[in-house]
Each structure stands twice: as structure tokens, then as C-alpha cells.
Amino acid sequence: MDSSIIPISNLQLAFTVLLVLIAGGISSFLRLGLLGALVWGTVRTFVQLTLVGYALVYIFRSNNFWLVVAVITLMCYVAAKTAVKRTPNVPDYPTVLAFLSLLASTYLAGSIVTVLIISPDPWYSARIVVPIFGMILGNTMNGIALSLDRLYSEVRSRAAEIEARLTFGATPWEAVRSTVREAVRAGMTPTINSLMVVGLVSLPGMMTGQILGGADPRDAVRYQIVVMLMITAAVATGCLILVGLSYQKLFNRDGALQSFVLQSRK
Amino acid sequence: MLFNFNNLRYSLGMERKREVAVSGSVAGGEVLVVRGPSGAGKSTLLRILARLQPCIGGEAFLKGRSWREIPGTEWRSEVHYVAQKPVLFDGTVADNLALPFESRMLRGKKTFDLERAKVYLEKLLLSQPGFLRQDARTLSGGEAARLVFARALLVGPSVLLLDEPAAPLDGKSREAFYGVLSGWLNASGRAAVLVSHDGDYKYLGRFSFLDITA
Ligand SMILES: Nc1ncnc2c1ncn2[C@@H]1O[C@H](COP(=O)(O)OP(=O)(O)OP(=O)(O)O)[C@@H](O)[C@H]1O
Numbered sequence: 001m002d003s004s005i006i007p008i009s010n011l012q013l014a015f016t017v018l019l020v021l022i023a024g025g026i027s028s029f030l031r032l033g034l035l036g037a038l039v040w041g042t043v044r045t046f047v048q049l050t051l052v053g054y055a056l057v058y059i060f061r062s063n064n065f066w067l068v069v070a071v072i073t074l075m076c077y078v079a080a081k082t083a084v085k086r087t088p089n090v091p092d093y094p095t096v097l098a099f100l101s102l103l104a105s106t107y108l109a110g111s112i113v114t115v116l117i118i119s120p121d122p123w124y125s126a127r128i129v130v131p132i133f134g135m136i137l138g139n140t141m142n143g144i145a146l147s148l149d150r151l152y153s154e155v156r157s158r159a160a161e162i163e164a165r166l167t168f169g170a171t172p173w174e175a176v177r178s179t180v181r182e183a184v185r186a187g188m189t190p191t192i193n194s195l196m197v198v199g200l201v202s203l204p205g206m207m208t209g210q211i212l213g214g215a216d217p218r219d220a221v222r223y224q225i226v227v228m229l230m231i232t233a234a235v236a237t238g239c240l241i242l243v244g245l246s247y248q249k250l251f252n253r254d255g256a257l258q259s260f261v262l263q264s265r266k
Numbered sequence: 267m268l269f270n271f272n273n274l275r276y277s278l279g280m281e282r283k284r285e286v287a288v289s290g291s292v293a294g295g296e297v298l299v300v301r302g303p304s305g306a307g308k309s310t311l312l313r314i315l316a317r318l319q320p321c322i323g324g325e326a327f328l329k330g331r332s333w334r335e336i337p338g339t340e341w342r343s344e345v346h347y348v349a350q351k352p353v354l355f356d357g358t359v360a361d362n363l364a365l366p367f368e369s370r371m372l373r374g375k376k377t378f379d380l381e382r383a384k385v386y387l388e389k390l391l392l393s394q395p396g397f398l399r400q401d402a403r404t405l406s407g408g409e410a411a412r413l414v415f416a417r418a419l420l421v422g423p424s425v426l427l428l429d430e431p432a433a434p435l436d437g438k439s440r441e442a443f444y445g446v447l448s449g450w451l452n453a454s455g456r457a458a459v460l461v462s463h464d465g466d467y468k469y470l471g472r473f474s475f476l477d478i479t480a
């Protein structure tokens with residue numbers, strides 16, 4: 001097996017225009033109104049990834065512990081902002097709570113993987129840590145967004161039942177416990193489902209990348225197993241922490257439901 | 267006085283806000299009948315008394331203790347609100363009757379007493395065979411109203427806040443309902459605040475009126 005990656009030249013990269021034209025052609029033929037988004041998305045993909053490429057080269061070369069921590073923390077922050085934006089049922093959610101839950105869950109799962117399982121030298125080796133944490137974050141971000149949105153929409157639709165429980169002398173936690181369970185489940189389900197079908201329906205991006213990069217598929221598979229399980233652990237903790245931090249915001253000081261929950265969605 | 271509230275102020279409506287200020291009291295064994303046209307703010311008053319929503323000002327007292335001194339969770343198990351629309355949970359009629367006993371305030375202090383539940387159901391004309399095993403989501407409007415009332419009695423509060431509890435009931439079941447309520451009030455340390463549109467209070471023993479004008 002050839003163990004070196006086949007480089008893509010600038011000219012070859014330019015041929016991706018063909019791919020954009022196909023998607024653009026379909027979009028304008030059917031008047032999907034997606035052309036603007038497609039062009040803008042293409043430009044962003046080129047610019048963002050090119051910049052990230054240069055940044056990664058710099059980070060990998062310096063391989064400084066604090067720089068690695070700073071980069072991961074920044075990634076958590078951006079992921080938190082994105083997660084909060086993706087929750088149509090949740091008005092004015094503080095980014096800091098999403099940030100805390102991402103930080104805790106990502107560092108927990110990421111540290112287990114880098115310190116115990118992959119153990120590079122040094123253990124904070126940027127070439128390993130940054131992509132590993134990045135993969136965890138991407139998935140956990142989606143998970144917590146789903147959980148948070150489900151928590152709010154479910155509490156809204158079950159407001160009458162929750163209030164009835166309160167009239168029985170239930171604490172806010174007792175009144176929303178089953179709803180919280182639903183919300184955590186909603187966040188974890190896509191990840192659990194992907195555990196079921198991985199390799200059968202699609203080859204995961206990371207594994208594909210390693211194989212294209214010339215790695216032995218058997219090694220790539222081992223990495224992929226670690227990655228899948230670490231994502232599952234991180235999504236579970238992230239959802240649990242976030243929902244745990246959030247449910248109290250639905251209640252006032254008297255332990256009754258906030259009025260916005262009882263009104264229509266704005 | 268078992269239960270009283272002084273100068274409770276709350277506002278209603280959107281653009282043209284209307285402020286309501288009310289005071290009232292009930293002694294043990296008594297019913298305070300809240301009257302007023304539709305939209306006057308009767309349900310809102312009951313929700314405020316149950317501390318399910320905040321008010322602008324004023325204070326309520328249970329056995330002389332201000333609601334400022336009592337945590338919301340404890341208050342609500344003593345001043346128990348039954349909503350205008352009956353709320354039933356997934357499961358059977360029996361499940362619904364037992365559900366309150368999962369909550370912190372009742373756990374330990376009170377346990378679900380199936381025999382007492384059966385007595386209430388029978389008095390409320392709900393003793394048809396298999397009723398306890400019926401899916402609660404399939405009940406008729408009048409059955410649901412009587413079921414949530416029986417559940418409220420099992421919760422065992424000091425004060426019942428009932429929001430038009432007899433509205434979906436016909437003559438016979440309405441009489442049965444008021445019979446059970448009067449019987450419940452006979453024990454000491456119990457009172458009710460009742461929202462009612464119709465002249466039902468003739469079934470009650472001791473009662474007074476609180477009129478809210480729109
Ligand atoms: N959150 C709210 N925001 C704005 N207006 C409200 C709100 N809640 C209630 N209202 C208004 O306040 C008024 C009183 O409502 P409430 O449900 O207390 O009336 P009610 O006296 O119980 O009437 P009914 O006899 O029809 O049940 C109504 O006009 C209602 O539209």
C-alpha cells in the first residue's frame with residue numbers, strides 16, 4: 001500500500017467548480033432560492049478551511065500546551081454559540097451555559113482518549129488533540145442543541161401536566177423529570193443510531209480521511225471505534241449537563257412555570 | 267381565619283391593561299364563591315392563590331401564616347388548585363388517582379388509599395365496573411371533571427381552589443358532586459374557594475361571595 005497522500009494541485013482543486021455548477025444548476029432549474037446560499041457557502045468553505053489549514057500548521061509546529069488549550073476553548077465557545085442559535089423553541093438562551101456543558105463534556109471524553117487510549121508524546125500533542133476534540137465538539141454541539149430544543153418544546157406542550165404535578169406538591173424537578181429524560185434521549189438518539197449502522201451505510205468521514213491519507217484500513221477502523229465511543233460519551237454528558245443547568249430557568253422563584261412557557265411560541 | 271388574602275393586585279389583558287384588586291377570606295367549613303362575568307379574572311385569581319403565577323402586590327395567609335414564609339411547593343400541596351380544564355395523565359383511572367403520591371410533599375406523609383378512592387368514586391357516581399382500569403384519556407368531560415375532583419380530595423389539602431368544577435356535570439352528578447364537597451368540608455380545618463357561573467351554591471352549607479367586576 002502506498003502510504004503517502006496524493007496531493008491535490010490548485011488546478012485540480014479548481015475543477016470543484018464543476019461540482020458547484022451541478023448543485024447550482026439544479027437549484028436554479030427548480031427555483032429553490034438556494035443559489036445565494038450555495039455561492040456564499042462555497043466561498044466560506046474555501047476561505048475558512050484555507051485559513052484553518054494555515055492555523056493548524058502553525059499550531060502543530062509550536063505544539064504549545066497553552067496554545068492547544070486556548071484553541072480548544074475557543075472552539076467550544078464557537079460551538080456553544082452555534083448550538084444556541086439552532087434552537088427555535090428556546091428564547092434568549094445564555095451561551096455561557098451551553099459553553100460550560102460543552103467544555104465539561106469535551107474535556108472529559110477528550111482527555112480519556114488522548115491520555116489513556118492514544119497517548120501521544122507529549123500527551124497534549126496538537127496533531128492528535130485538536131482533531132479529536134474537534135470531532136467530539138461537532139457532535140456534542142448537535143446533541144445539546146437537540147436536547148435543549150426538545151426540553152423547551154416538550155415543557156411547552158406539557159405545561160398543563162407539569163402544572164398539575166406542581167399542584168400535587170411536586171418540586172420543579174419532579175414535575176419535569178420525565179420531560180428531562182425525553183430531552184436527553186432526543187440529544188443522544190442520533191449518536192446511538194449511528195453506532196448501529198456505522199460501516200454498513202456509510203464510511204465515517206474520519207476513517208475515509210485516514211484511508212485516503214494512506215493508512216491501513218485496519219488501523220483506521222480502530223481509530224474510528226475510539227472516535228465513535230468517545231463521541232457517544234461526550235454527547236451523553238453534554239446533554240445531561242446542559243438540561244440539568246437549563247430546567248430551572250423554566251421555573252420562577254415560587255417554583256411555578258415561567259409565563260413564557262405558557263404562551264405561544266414567539 | 268383558615269385562609270385569607272388581602273388586597274391581591276394583578277393585571278389582565280394586553281394593550282388595555284386592567285388592574286384587579288381583591289380581598290377575601292374563608293373560615294373552616296366554608297366556601298368562598300367567586301363570581302364575575304367571563305374574562306373578569308376568576309381563573310387568574312385562583313392561579314395566583316395557588317402560586318402558579320405571580321401577582322403585582324398583596325399577600326395571602328394560610329392559618330395565619332403568610333405565603334412569604336412558606337415555600338411554593340409546600341403551599342401548593344396545602345392550597346390545591348383544580349384547573350378549569352381537567353388535566354389527566356397517560357394511564358388508567360387508578361394511575362391518575364395514585365399519581366400525586368409520587369410528589370415530594372406527599373411522599374412519606376400520605377399514601378395512596380385505594381379504598382378511600384373507591385368510596386369517593388362511588389359517591390360521585392363513578393362506580394361502573396372496570397372504571398379504575400379504564401384509560402383516563404378516554405373519559406367523558408363529566409367523568410374527567412369528577413375524577414380530578416376525587417384526586418384533589420385524595421391529595422388532602424386544607425384549601426381547595428375549584429375552577430368551575432361542576433360546569434360539565436348534569437343535574438344528578440352535579441348534586442352528587444356538591445354532596446361530596448359538603449361532606450369533605452365537614453371535617454375540621456378545610457375550606458374551598460369555588461368559581462361558579464351558576465346558582466349552584468344553593469347546594470352548599472355555609473358560603474360567602476366574592477364578586478369580581480369586569
Ligand atoms: N397572560 C395573559 N396575558 C394577557 N391577558 C391575559 C393573560 N391571562 C389572562 N388574560 C386575560 O385576562 C382575563 C381574565 O382571564 P381569566 O381566565 O382569569 O378569566 P375568567 O374570569 O376565569 O373567565 P371565564 O369565566 O371565561 O373562565 C381575560 O380577558 C384573559 O384574556
Ligand SMILES: [Mg+2]
Pocket residue numbers: 308309310350429
Ligand atoms: Mg376561568
